[in-house]
Amino acid sequence: MENYRFILSGGGTGGHIYPAIAIANELKRRYPKAEFLFVGASDRMEMEKVPQEGYSIEGLWISGFQRKLSFKNLSFPLKLIASLLRSRKILKLFKPHVVIGTGGFASGPLLQVASARKIPSLIQEQNSFPGVTNRLLANKVDKICVAYEGLERFFPKDKIVLTGNPIRKDLLGVMDNQIQAKDSFKLKHNKHTLLVLGGSLGARRINELVESNLQLFEDLKVEVIWQCGKLYYDTYKKYNGLEYVQVHAFLNQMNLAYSAADIIISRAGAISVSELCVVGKPVIFIPSPNVAEDHQAKNAKAIADKNAAVLITEKHLEKDFKDEFSELIANNDKRKTLSDNIKKLALTNATNEIVDEIGKLLISK
Ligand SMILES: CC(=O)N[C@H]1[C@@H](OP(=O)(O)OP(=O)(O)OC[C@H]2O[C@@H](n3ccc(=O)[nH]c3=O)[C@H](O)[C@@H]2O)O[C@H](CO)[C@@H](O)[C@@H]1O
16 A cells, blocks of 8 residues: 555634544544645644644644735735745645645645645535635635535536535544543533533633523533633633633543533534534534624524524524523423434534545546
8 A cells, every 4th residue: 555645734723623634534544654744824723733633734824814904914925925835845845645625724825736736636615605715726626525515606516525524533422421521521410511612712702691691500500611712711711710610711622522511502613513413412503693604604504493403693692592591401302302303414424425535536646
């Protein structure tokens, strides 16, 4: 078996990093001698998260183009040229057999140069409304793995393969060990555990909501694992002093957090939604209203319409949250129905299918 070399590029947020890691893990399983290099943006979370997963990463000096008028845009052309040159060097030195992009601005220059050099390439799009980097790359790459139907609106039809979103393998069996998981967080077995997730960066509005409902959680005998985001940790860490609250900047072991949870409050980023279907617990989605085409609201609505989750928009939190949450805690049947229904929506084979497509590119070379 050849010693294949793969470059994976994507980042900025967890929603682009973790799909790349899931794909790399499966490639490693199939091609144990393969070598891997990740390429991200030098000042973003992938520089910390990717090495934690055991892979090397190179950072490009690149940032997104601000849609609103901003001085930051002045350095954009310079950064782009520097990143294109750096990408060329990386590709020359590493000589990958296939390059894989999972979105986010760091993948732009690398995939652009790779396709110009005729290196086989594949991108994975997590959302129903594609990010700008993948839209720009679509005509240049060989294959585009998507998670939603209807993406012919944006991408060449003959390149699209509908696979679903890749999910890290350790999340596939999360239901099996709730007792150990609760123990690992030192949680009480006779109380409900609420897991609060603000997406990979944390969510200001969700943090405010949790803070203003701490008394409710205590009254309902709920213990809270609260992932507030790195940016907000200093503001909220004081609540670690409460016996029933654990504040985390970021959860490095999502399998344990998902396993421990009885109820989950979450943003509706594409990978979070795909993971939550696999996890199969009752979820209240609070989508971010600040994303392109309101795609998180669409992600959440697709699930809520099947009676598989509760959806509360930020606009309605003040009015609806207390009642919806209290009802969910009180109503075992409702929790069970939501769990059963969301599980039916899980797509667990996406990573395999994407790696099959990468395998085809290796052969076609
Ligand atoms: C504000 C914003 O632009 N959000 C976008 C971003 O979301 P975001 O980066 O939040 O990504 P997702 O919600 O899709 O996925 C988050 C990933 O981070 C992991 N995780 C999260 C928190 C934590 O403490 N530990 C941890 O490991 C989750 O398990 C998951 O694998 O990318 C998604 C996928 O392109 C988009 O759909 C979102 O709209």
